[in-house]
Amino acid sequence: MKIEEIHSFSDRLGTQGVVLCFNGPFSHGIVEQLGQALRRHMQDAFARSPLVLDVFGVFVEQAQNIQNYVGKAFAPNDPATHGLSVIAKEGERFVVQSGNRVRNADVASLEQRLSRVTSASRDELKKMYKQQLSATIPAGESAGLGLIAMARVSRDPIVYRVDPLDGDVSYFSLRVTI
Amino acid sequence: MQIAPTTSTAGVQFDEASSTLSIRGESYPENAFEFFKPIQQWVGERASKRDGVLVLEIAVTYMNTSSVKCMMDLIDQLDAASQRGANVSVRWVHSESDERIRELGEELLDAVTLPHTFVVRREDQP
Numbered sequence: 001m002k003i004e005e006i007h008s009f010s011d012r013l014g015t016q017g018v019v020l021c022f023n024g025p026f027s028h029g030i031v032e033q034l035g036q037a038l039r040r041h042m043q044d045a046f047a048r049s050p051l052v053l054d055v056f057g058v059f060v061e062q063a064q065n066i067q068n069y070v071g072k073a074f075a076p077n078d079p080a081t082h083g084l085s086v087i088a089k090e091g092e093r094f095v096v097q098s099g100n101r102v103r104n105a106d107v108a109s110l111e112q113r114l115s116r117v118t119s120a121s122r123d124e125l126k127k128m129y130k131q132q133l134s135a136t137i138p139a140g141e142s143a144g145l146g147l148i149a150m151a152r153v154s155r156d157p158i159v160y161r162v163d164p165l166d167g168d169v170s171y172f173s174l175r176v177t178i
Numbered sequence: 179m180q181i182a183p184t185t186s187t188a189g190v191q192f193d194e195a196s197s198t199l200s201i202r203g204e205s206y207p208e209n210a211f212e213f214f215k216p217i218q219q220w221v222g223e224r225a226s227k228r229d230g231v232l233v234l235e236i237a238v239t240y241m242n243t244s245s246v247k248c249m250m251d252l253i254d255q256l257d258a259a260s261q262r263g264a265n266v267s268v269r270w271v272h273s274e275s276d277e278r279i280r281e282l283g284e285e286l287l288d289a290v291t292l293p294h295t296f297v298v299r300r301e302d303q304p
Contacts (some may be wrong), residue, residue, distance in 0.1 A: 028208040032185045035206075050278050053240060060206050060242050067208075130285070133250045143210075143247035 017089040026067040026083050035060055038087060051178060054153050055094045058176045059087060061146040062098035068142060073103050080169065093155065094178040102172045107162055110172065114160050117151040125152045150176050179220045187213055188238055192220075198269075199224075200235035205249075206242035214248035221252060225259035225266055232256070232264070237271035237299075239279060250286055257290040268294040273301055 001009065013021065020038050022030070035056055042052045066083035074080040083100035102110060120128060129148045137143055151158050159175040179199060183189030188203040199221065207213040224230050234256060241249060256266045268290075270283035280296070287294045 028186070031206075036185065050276075053278050057240065057242070064206070064208075064242065064244075130289075133247060133286075134254070134289075137247065139211075143244040145243035145247055149243045149246075 019087045019089055019094075021084075021086045023084045024082050026063050026070075026081075026085075028067070031060060031063045031067065034063070034085065051094065054178045055087060055096055058096040058150055058153060058178065059085060061150055062096065062174060062176075065146055066098060066100045069102070069106075070100055073106065074101070090177075095175060096178060097173065097175045099171060099173045101165070101169050102162070104164070104168055104170055107170055107172075111162065113147055114158075117147050118157050118160075120151065122152070150174075153178065179217070181217075190217060196233065197231040198233040198235050200237060202235075202237040204240040205238055205245035206240065207245070210242065210244035210248050214245070214252065218248075218252055218255060221255060225256060225264045230259075230264055230266070232266045233269055234266070235269045235271060236283070239273075239276065241282070246282065246286070253286055253290060253292070257292040260292040266292065268292060269297055270294060271297045271299055273299050275301060 019041060020034065022034055024030075038059055039052055039056050042055060046052050063083070063085055066085075070081040070083065080101045084098060086097050088095050088097075117125065117128070125148055129145065129152060132144050132148060135144070147158075154176045156177040158177075161173050163171045163173075165171055179190060179192040181187070181190040183203045186204060186206045186208075188201045188205045190199070190201050192199045199217075201217070205213070221232070221234070224232050234252070236249065238245075238249075253268060256264075256268065260266050268287065270287065272279040272283065280298075283296060
């Protein structure tokens with residue numbers, strides 16, 4: 001980015017209500033530090049509102065999903081392991097979005113899990129959450145609760161898209177509104 | 179059993195006098211299953227003893243979903259011990275404004291027969 005672009009870049013982040021944005025390799029230390037920064041920033045404006053914890057919680061689930069997924073799917077230090085997290089205020093709502101690369105081979109199962117949670121009603125989501133909570137998880141697998149929990153806390157249905165990049169990799173974006 | 183808290187992992191401490199194992203703080207470790215494994219092992223051993231009295235005090239302020247799953251497994255483990263006659267119970271502690279944690283506790287303890295109580299801490303208390 002050129003120096004002449006910094007001001008317009010800052011303006012653009014401002015008009016889009018961006019509270020926090022990170023683009024790069026997600027490590028556990030980064031998740032901790034960004035999470036703390038996000039909460040401190042929000043607590044100034046919203047004190048003890050459950051909103052702060054909801055936004056923080058979705059950020060953590062998205063960031064850890066990226067970290068876990070790209071760690072398995074791509075070689076360490078491959079730029080494809082980089083992910084994006086952006087939290088913005090849109091009117092009265094907070095929008096927590098993430099982006100990362102996914103192997104095309106994994107897209108079908110990802111879309112299947114997403115369409116299950118996006119088509120479910122509140123009651124169905126609650127039932128799915130409880131079922132998954134008491135399920136036996138094979139060693140090394142994730143608890144499988146993250147997407148369901150995000151769908152439960154999201155005020156609008158969660159939105160996702162998958163943009164094919166090449167024969168092997170697509171870009172996955174996820175939007176949760178609090 | 180004692181684990182010092184960090185930014186993303188809860189502090190765990192056992193008080194022999196009150197037979198209370200307390201888990202306090204926030205829990206979103208890089209690997210929740212690894213973090214909870216020694217706790218589950220310790221609780222399993224304790225609850226299997228014939229005179230094994232144990233109160234599990236859960237005073238967490240935030241858990242990611244994998245920690246929630248591990249906590250559910252821990253509660254299920256205690257519930258099974260309770261059904262075998264062990265003197266075990268859960269005390270779920272949250273601050274009065276923390277409705278999210280209250281709801282989570284209700285969900286986790288909803289299906290168990292294990293004795294459990296909710297303790298609401300006032301904001302000005304530590």
